[in-house]
Amino acid sequence: xxxxxxxxxxxxxxxxxxxxxxxxxxxxHGGGGSLSQMLIxxxxxxTFANDWLNPLHDGAVIEIDxxxxxxxxxxxxxxxxxxxxxxxxxxxxxxxVNDVAMCGARPMAITVGMVIEEGLxxxxxxxxxxxxxxxxxxxxxxVATGDTKVVDRGKGDGIFINTTGFGMVPDGIDIRPERIAVxxxxxxxxxxxxxxxxxxxxxEGLEFETALESDSASLGGLVEAILAAGGHxxxxxxxxxxxxxxxxxxxxxxxxxxxxRLRETAIPMQDQVLxxxxxxxxxxxxxxxxxxxxxxxTSEVADEVLATMRSHxxxxxxxxxxxxxxxxxxxxxxxxxxxxxxxxxMLSGEQLPRIC
Amino acid sequence: MKYVDEYRDEAEAQRYLxxxxxxxxxxxxxxxxxxxxxxxxxxxxxxxxxxxxxxxVHGPGCPVCVTPLEMIERALAIARRPDVIFxxxxxxxxxxxxxxxxxxxxxxxxxxxxxxxxxxxxxVAQANPDREVVFFAVGFETTAPANAMAVxxxxxxxxxxxxxxxxxxxxxxxxxxxxxxxxxxxxGFLAAGHVCAVMGYWEYGPIAxxxxxxIVVTGFEPLDLLQGTYMTVKALEExxxxxENQYTRAVTLEGNAPAQxxxxxxxxxxxxxxxxxxxIPMSGYNLRPQFESFDAVQKFDVEAIAPPENEICIAGExxxxxxxxxxxxxxxxxxxxxxxxxxxxxxxxxxCAAYFQYGRVG
Numbered sequence: 001x002x003x004x005x006x007x008x009x010x011x012x013x014x015x016x017x018x019x020x021x022x023x024x025x026x027x028x029h030g031g032g033g034s035l036s037q038m039l040i041x042x043x044x045x046x047t048f049a050n051d052w053l054n055p056l057h058d059g060a061v062i063e064i065d066x067x068x069x070x071x072x073x074x075x076x077x078x079x080x081x082x083x084x085x086x087x088x089x090x091x092x093x094x095x096x097v098n099d100v101a102m103c104g105a106r107p108m109a110i111t112v113g114m115v116i117e118e119g120l121x122x123x124x125x126x127x128x129x130x131x132x133x134x135x136x137x138x139x140x141x142x143v144a145t146g147d148t149k150v151v152d153r154g155k156g157d158g159i160f161i162n163t164t165g166f167g168m169v170p171d172g173i174d175i176r177p178e179r180i181a182v183x184x185x186x187x188x189x190x191x192x193x194x195x196x197x198x199x200x201x202x203x204e205g206l207e208f209e210t211a212l213e214s215d216s217a218s219l220g221g222l223v224e225a226i227l228a229a230g231g232h233x234x235x236x237x238x239x240x241x242x243x244x245x246x247x248x249x250x251x252x253x254x255x256x257x258x259x260x261r262l263r264e265t266a267i268p269m270q271d272q273v274l275x276x277x278x279x280x281x282x283x284x285x286x287x288x289x290x291x292x293x294x295x296x297x298t299s300e301v302a303d304e305v306l307a308t309m310r311s312h313x314x315x316x317x318x319x320x321x322x323x324x325x326x327x328x329x330x331x332x333x334x335x336x337x338x339x340x341x342x343x344x345x346m347l348s349g350e351q352l353p354r355i356c
Numbered sequence: 357m358k359y360v361d362e363y364r365d366e367a368e369a370q371r372y373l374x375x376x377x378x379x380x381x382x383x384x385x386x387x388x389x390x391x392x393x394x395x396x397x398x399x400x401x402x403x404x405x406x407x408x409x410x411x412x413v414h415g416p417g418c419p420v421c422v423t424p425l426e427m428i429e430r431a432l433a434i435a436r437r438p439d440v441i442f443x444x445x446x447x448x449x450x451x452x453x454x455x456x457x458x459x460x461x462x463x464x465x466x467x468x469x470x471x472x473x474x475x476x477x478x479x480v481a482q483a484n485p486d487r488e489v490v491f492f493a494v495g496f497e498t499t500a501p502a503n504a505m506a507v508x509x510x511x512x513x514x515x516x517x518x519x520x521x522x523x524x525x526x527x528x529x530x531x532x533x534x535x536x537x538x539x540x541x542x543x544g545f546l547a548a549g550h551v552c553a554v555m556g557y558w559e560y561g562p563i564a565x566x567x568x569x570x571i572v573v574t575g576f577e578p579l580d581l582l583q584g585t586y587m588t589v590k591a592l593e594e595x596x597x598x599x600e601n602q603y604t605r606a607v608t609l610e611g612n613a614p615a616q617x618x619x620x621x622x623x624x625x626x627x628x629x630x631x632x633x634x635x636i637p638m639s640g641y642n643l644r645p646q647f648e649s650f651d652a653v654q655k656f657d658v659e660a661i662a663p664p665e666n667e668i669c670i671a672g673e674x675x676x677x678x679x680x681x682x683x684x685x686x687x688x689x690x691x692x693x694x695x696x697x698x699x700x701x702x703x704x705x706x707x708c709a710a711y712f713q714y715g716r717v718g
Contacts (some may be wrong), residue, residue, distance in 0.1 A: 338370075
């Protein structure tokens with residue numbers, strides 16, 4: 001695994017499908033006939049080539065050692081498809097690989113299912129496929145099998161991608177919310193809310209100028225480092241994607257039946273994210289992340305895990321933001337920066353920009 | 357973050373809390389007008405740090421909450437039309453009408469779009485000359501100037517496919533309505549700083565005088581609210597009434613003259629129903645006759661839509677300071693952010709949503 005290598009989306013060269021003949025994806029590209037074959041053999045198979053995929057069977061046959069396997073699936077429907085710091089392709093890899101990693105597993109393979117809207121520029125599809133390849137390489141996972149469908153124009157939003165990821169959980173690792181205990185420390189791996197605000201900044205109708213980029217990244221390497229430092233004392237790992245830090249900590253508190261207390265002043269945030277949240281009326285605790293994780297570990301290993309995280313590129317701003325308490329069971333409490341307390345509840349629906 | 361951190365300093369906050377504690381000698385009921393202030397109070401846990409003598413009640417200054425059901429229903433009727441692109445601020449999307457909200461209409465195929473500025477809606481109208489583009493102009497004196505500007509701009513551009521559904525409401529008449537009611541409990545006001553940034557606070561002197569009530573123009577950050585509360589408590593304890601300005605970094609006595617000029621050019625003051633409260637005389641803005649071609653109520657002939665309010669929801673009593681959200685039998689039970697019975701449970705500025713989100717249950 002080498003998730004420190006920079007993405008080289010352009011390194012794959014020009015689109016292999018003759019753009020002059022097919023500047024846009026047609027219904028027939030998903031129809032199972034010769035155009036489908038051209039797409040698979042011209043674009044997908046050579047790009048993702050690996051021993052599991054190469055036979056191009058109906059499915060991949062993967063040999064594994066006995067043990068515990070983690071599986072996770074996720075669908076990606078993000079608009080816009082290309083955003084500062086990533087695109088739907090890299091996000092589809094990171095999102096699923098991270099979910100597998102949060103089970104304590106080493107991600108090894110993913111499947112990729114694409115639902116493409118008729119008319120998608122072939123160049124865009126190539127950009128996305130290249131991006132999937134680069135992100136998968138960076139995360140150390142192979143694309144084991146895939147599927148492509150094309151739907152009528154107007155019935156999709158450019159492209160939807162589903163990925164399913166697999167990975168083996170090493171012996172001695174047991175990651176689940178029920179294991180948290182009073183006194184455990186809550187660590188976040190870096191600044192929160194970057195992804196959601198970066199997406200918001202380029203969404204139609206809400207554009208605002210910012211140099212902010214999505215934090216979308218593969219966290220497999222960071223998880224491996226955390227587990228190496230904390231081992232069995234690592235109780236929970238969670239990537240706070242949709243619903244943000246607030247929803248993720250709530251889910252953990254509810255599942256464990258214990259309370260979590262957070263300190264507002266400790267939670268790392270970029271100034272420009274905070275500013276955008278102030279303007280839009282968003283609470284950053286509820287804004288999505290795609291390259292951050294929450295770790296809950298025993299107080300005995302907290303300092304060592306923290307130091308290990310900080311020496312990893314994806315955990316440089318890691319901070320202890322709170323702890324598990326034997327109080328307000330099932331709920332998350334936050335001590336505000338002026339010393340008052342409030343409950344941090346689950347997000348209801350979506351956050352909507354305010355009037356004034 | 358500069359200009360924010362300074363107003364969220366814990367040591368300063370403790371200093372103000374101490375000053376309030378050493379000043380207060382008896383119970384006082386203070387209303388913060390604006391929903392943004394309510395949320396800061398609750399979000400930072402300030403209400404629980406204040407001494408028990410001070411009871412905060414939450415005012416009507418949440419534009420989403422006070423927009424009457426008839427306006428919501430008119431909006432929904434217009435948004436359902438296939439020839440219409442209906443544009444709105446995000447907050448209004450989930451406000452329940454009798455049987456739907458704007459997000460439901462969108463899900464059913466209506467072209468409902470969220471915009472961040474009314475000028476964005478004007479741009480949508482320019483880009484879609486064959487569609488009617490309607491902007492839901494809600495809000496207090498704070499949002500009204502931008503909406504007036506949008507109408508002026510549409511006129512300048514010669515757009516005949518742009519109109520606004522004007523549901524603007526005004527703060528001073530609402531304060532008078534609260535103070536003038538026989539069952540009023542409010543003894544002092546934290547006036548809404550951002551409304552005053554536009555309008556100044558010259559309108560408040562006569563109200564303070566008439567009802568012997570201290571009014572302190574207050575900002576929205578924790579220290580603003582603590583200082584505003586301190587100034588109000590001090591005035592109450594000393595038996596003084598009148599208008600004071602805590603929010604001097606944004607508000608002057610006169611306010612923003614060009615904005616006020618624009619408002620009086622485009623809008624005229626009318627009686628307006630407030631959701632849960634009833635009609636308050638001269639408390640709303642409608643377009644002046646010379647701008648009536650931009651009035652969506654006339655354009656789409658929806659004036660007849662005037663449904664009755666939900667009887668369970670006590671939003672009106674909450675916004676007049678008579679009750680708290682958790683006094684409501686439906687709070688957190690029949691009425692939640694997922695299934696709101698009334699608007700204060702929906703809006704980011706609504707008192708019920710603040711109580712629910714920040715766990716002020718029971």
